[in-house]
Amino acid sequence: MVEPFKNIxxxxxxxxFTAVLGKCIKGFDKxxxxxxIYDDAWEARELKQRMKHIAQVLHEFLPGQYDKNISLIKDIIIALRKEGISGGLEYMVFTEYVEAYGLEHYDISMQxxxxxxxxxxxxFAIRPFIIRYPEKAMKQMLLWSKHESLHVRRFSSEGCRPRLPWAMALPALKKDPSAILPILENLKDDTSEFVRKSVANNxxxxxxxxxxxxxxxxxxxQGVSPRTDWIIKHGSRTLLRKAHPQAMKLFGLAVADQIVIDKLKITDKSIGIGDTLHFSFDLTNSGKKxxxxxxxxxxxxxxxxGKGNRKLFKITENTYQPGQTYSFKRAQSFRNLTTRKHxxxxxxxxxxxxxxxxxxxxxxxTE
Incomplete structure (x- = not known):
């Protein structure tokens, strides 16, 4: 069985964590x-609830004034780095803290x-600030898009994604994304793949x-650079999956009316949860070009x-010659994941x- 994320x-x-807190917080009582932390409701809490709970408990052990608390959190992060810890999902407790207690302290929270x-x-933490202070926050994001740190540059894009998964949506930016576009312009040829992937997802x-x-x-x-070409292709994947005519044309993908798919075979027509589906098929270009x-x-x-929900998986994108047949074999796991239950x-x-x-x-x- 897959270990639940909450057990991080x-x-x-x-x-x-407490060893570092003890070094940074005066009189800390581990x-x-x-x-x-381990109260009566701990076991029932899911990942996000545990993050919030830890942030609330941490708040009780900090001096109380937000500016001093943030200063101590910075010290804690510096101490964690000295221990060789370079971040991880579990340390999103710090971002939960800013989101929970910092909304009334704009300048300190931005820093x-x-x-x-x-x-x-x-x-995730920046999103309530974008909603409360839309103009100021997006101007700050634009400034961050030119930051020397790739992590801050990536944050400037990822934080204002209108539909960031597992995060609160940004309705105003869904309706009018014009404030996002200058940020993406600054990042469209970024040297970091980490940053470019965020631009594409945005x-x-x-x-x-x-x-x-x-x-x-x-x-x-299109054609600005190979890096930018990758961004627009990945950023258009929803349109390409839906065979949007203009998007298909822009990327040189024609209607596949002369393509024949033969011999689609599934090795086992019945598999159990946890097993792997094996399948194969032939593709033939019956046209003349x-x-x-x-x-x-x-x-x-x-x-x-009881209803179906389609998930698409890309195999490849290539040019296929007339009169040629190409064979494909693939396998798809049906093992339960934290992100998908079968x-x-x-x-x-x-x-x-x-x-x-x-x-x-x-x-x-089958079960």
């Missing part, structure tokens, strides 16, 4: 701290997030509400409510070429 908060973490995000990203968020804006960016950025194809497969996963029932496997479903097979997943 374990004895090993707290022994390390025994009392852990007693408050704090600039520092903290170089240890652990503040992409574009992919924007495209869900404002496809024409992203298509305009694609036209302007080479054609550029985006080859994907989709699985309609059964949800808890349910028994009938599932569908589909081969998708340039956004078009060209072959389908049914299979069953």
């Amino acid at each position: 908060y374990n004895d090993t973490f707290f022994n390390q 025994k009392r701290f852990l007693k408050k 704090a997030m600039e520092f903290i995000t170089q240890f652990i990203s503040c992409e 574009l992919n968020d924007i495209v869900k509400d404002n496809p024409d804006i992203v298509l305009g960016i694609v036209k302007r950025w 080479p054609i550029k194809l985006r080859v994907e497969y989709g699985i309609d996963y059964m949800k808890s409510n 349910y028994a029932g009938q599932h569908t496997l589909a081969v998708v070429i340039n956004g078009q479903e060209l072959a389908v097979k049914k299979f069953t997943v």
